[in-house]
Amino acid sequence: MSDTTNQLLDNLNALATGLFLLTAFGIVAMRQARGVLNLFILQSLLLAASAALLGFRHHSEHLYGVALVNLISKPIIVPWLLRKTASAEIYTRREVDQVLNIPTALLIALGLAILSYFLAQPLLNAVAPEYRGPNVPIGIAGLLIGAFTLSVRREALPLLIGLLVMENGAFLAGISISRNLPLLVELAIATDGLIIVFISGVLIRAVQKHVGTTAVGELSSLKEATVEPMEKEGTK
């Protein structure tokens, strides 16, 4: 392959990963639960695009497999599974009272993204030049921003998406530095993601049925100081 093609592929990959980072910011800022899901789907498509571009660039059929698995599992099966397990109500929720207001949350997310560039630098210096690229820092940023989303959101769906964003981040970094993992492993990891969605969906539905809220993050009756007195159990 000529140098110009490689240059073009690298640039396209940089574009895909850059957009990936933008969707992570979008997930932090978006209030509408439905919108968060859509952004996540978009992010998974970008992850698949990055995997396909890297696969083409480095002649690795294995990365095509990753792209295909991501293309099928996240944009199609995840929403379908959510519809099957949790009720439609979780889509309609709008989170008004976040722990942090949106500008603050975005600023922190931005800080995390910058931090991840510093964290990635020593790792990138240790691997061969062909493994270097924007994937590792942006993947770490996805990991951190996903964890951050988990700590500031209260509604069920954004929390679940936060978990999946973390996984997407780990993957995005993984496809560039460890691209020869057996495809079987990738398949299993993708299946695992689906089980996460399934179990969380079931749990969300149970919370909604028995507790009557979809703001699972607000549950806080289990603490050292106030163990549920037994009278409450009786009155239920």
Place this chain on the structure above:
Amino acid sequence: MSVLLVLLLPLIATALVCLPFKKSWAAGVTVVFSLATLVLSARVAWLVSAGNLVTTDLSIGWLKWIAVDGLSALILLLIAFVATTAAIFSVGYMAHGNLKPGKLRLYYINYNLFVFSMLAIPVLAEPTLVWIVVELTTLCSALLVSFENTREALEAAWKYVVLSLMGAGMALFGFLVLFAAMQASGSNDAYTWNNLITAAPTMPPVLLQTAFLLILIGLGTKVGLVPMHTWLPDAHSQAPSPVCALLSGIETSAILYVILRLFPVLHASPNSHAETWALVLGLISVGTAAFLLLQVKDYKRLFAFSTVEHMGIILAAVGLGASVAGYSAMQQIVSHCVTKSFCFFAAGATLMTVGTREIAAVRGLIRKSPIVGAALVFGGLAITGAPPFAVFLSEFSILKAGLTQKEYVATALLAIFIVIAFFGIMLHINRMVFGARENETVAESPNDHSEPENKFHLPFSCQLALILAAIPVLVLGFYIPQPLHDLLTQAAAALTK
């Protein structure tokens, strides 16, 4: 071949449990299949204790990634043991709840799947596959934690899933970095624990260290190391008691096993600080748990915090130096496993007797049910390391190893925390079992006379499980059989390879 069967049996049991027969069917199938798993695991452990590496001799698909050495065989055996006693305990415990047949079937389906996912952890030798089954243990047990569908149980399950998976995300990245490190070392071998050790000397240290820290923190969340422990007392106290025995007794150790697998890899690499990390994190966990134990209000949380403490002790023991304290650390894993599962059976029996989890509401248990009261005291003494029980022996040898390593400060801290935890647990248990009821002392109510009548009878299966679990707790306190000794030696050798 028996390794493969060990994995297949719980899956077959899951399929059989799905069949809509009457209530006792699911319970019976689970007991029989877990017994069979135990026998097969014991056979595998026997082969391994002679110094063999047990594989499937097949090289297709993921089967080629099955390999059982001393360390794996030990964990495998313990998982199968607790799975069996917990299955026996479940018979009486779940019948007590008067559940609908469908709900009960759901319990056993999840139970067998959970046991399967745990058994797969030590058997698989490919790190990313191990990561997947670790994740599966979270997912299979989540619905068991939320099984009672109360507000608290659901909250505990949700916290459990979110925090464990958050840790898993970090650990996944850690395992991918580890793979990158292996490739950067120029090794083209398959990604397995053993090949990692071979490749370690030429790995870039920065990649290896990063991977280790990511995995330590990521999986440490699931082990319940402080400060990532916040979900553990909730999940380990809200689940039905047999599940608590599995979660607390062995699941935490099985995850810790994955972390321990990295120690020989880091050993082979120049100037790694794995031991220091383990010692510091372990001591913090032991200390925090010992003080949190004092203010607990729920007796199942009491044992859950004790798990945090014990995981800290094991990690600190490895941190003291795997070559000296490795054997003791393995011994501690065994004694923790048998004792903690016994404690949760005793706690489950208490819950069946009094119907509340609150420590303050339970007084004079020994008068209401002598066997349950005695079991609780036995469990309390055994888990806090009183002689002549198994935990005493292993904790003692860890402290001894600490002194021979000249780590005086760490050893002293460890000893102090263990003593604090002893008083914390025994204070609560003593009040629960022997304490006088508050209204009893204030006014002699006529209820007092009727008390012998409402004595509680523990179902036979629960009694059997308590006895079966008590045998190793007591026996391992003064005698370690030769095959187990060989297995422990093999396991400790795998830590220092």
